Amino acid sequence: MEQQQQEHIDSLLERYLSLLDEYTRLRQDLSKLQSGVYQNIARANFAGERGMRYGQDYYDERMRATRVLRIDEAGGDEAVPRFMIKHLMASSSGAAAADDEEEGAKEDEKSESKPEGGDAEGTTAQSNSGTTPETNQTAEDQNQNGEEQEKEKPKMKKTSSDPLRWYGLLAPLPLRTAQTLSIQAVEQVIPRLVSVNAEMEHVEIEIRRARKKRAKAAAVADKEALGMEAVEAR
Template sequence: MDQDHIDSLLASLLNLVHEYEALQLELSKLTSGVHLNLAKANFAGERGMRYDADHFNGAMRATRGIKITDGEDGVPVFTYKKLDSPPDEEDQEEDEKQEDSPEGESAAAAAQENSEASPEGKDEDKEEQDKKKTKKVNRDPLNRFGLLVPAPLREAKSLSIQMVEQIIPRIASIKARIADVEIEIRRAKKKRAKAEAAAAAAAAQAEKEAAEAS
């Protein structure tokens, strides 16, 4: 029974390793595609323009992330999740400063009087406030290179998204599952070894008792 359980675990491990290697191959292809498209974009780009990490700075924010949950037998499962773009922090701080200043208070009071005097002004003021509340920064990294970016650059972005959303979470999940199965196999082998040692000891004891009796 122990050997059957170990054989089942080994079969599961082989299937997981096969899937893991296939995903690693797919990840390698996507990575090569990203680098190839970046090279094409740089080759066809404007003179002196480079599409590389030098154009990124602290203003960039991730738009995609990984969510970790407990799956079967407590093994972590990694899934893709979309991150909400935070509001423009600089604009938000500037609005708060203006509201706290005397000029800001006067402007707010004047705006309130105008809105109370005119229903249309009230609606416009409410609409403007709603826009400020819902204002978000577009974190698309392509925006750092202008509106008319070359097609290969967009293709590089598409391949990168595919890696983050589809491949990388599955690789991480399978790797965690492989580690768990390997632990189960080691435990099963230790249990089998103890059972075999106990059986051998019992057999030796029985043989000794039989020899003494004769």
């Protein structure tokens, strides 16, 4: 029993050391990425036009979060949470696409129902006033062209969510490099770093519990040994 408890503690310590090694490497990677971001921003400011500064001075109402933190728990009270990054622009674009599809379906239904009414009106008008089918066809084509133009208008209003567009179409290369490094830090390094830290805390709790359990078992064994010695002494 005692040997099994010791093996369990050893496995937990081994897991903790591996997590500590990964945590140290992630901290080093994050430090390198952050230093690279600041260096590239400094290069962009140094090589930029007179009076142009790349930084928080250009932030305005267009500043929006493109990524948010999502916490996933495996289940249970003692589950280790996992930290992940969720793209807001991807979900919003998907919702916008769904809305466009719904609007397109509704407009298609309207366009399908219109020719029937148009034909009926055309036949009555032809019987009454003697109009030709060619004029009705021309009117239907004009209506369809107008509907297609209305469909294309919302698509043309879509704007880019890239913050580099704030500084013009031709942003400096160091600024783009800084953006790439920042995305790598936010999407890859930081979520994994926080997840490893949470798992390390969980393993620390498990180690303390295992040691307490082993100490209690050892105390019970000592009491039993003392009781046996007392019985033998009598």
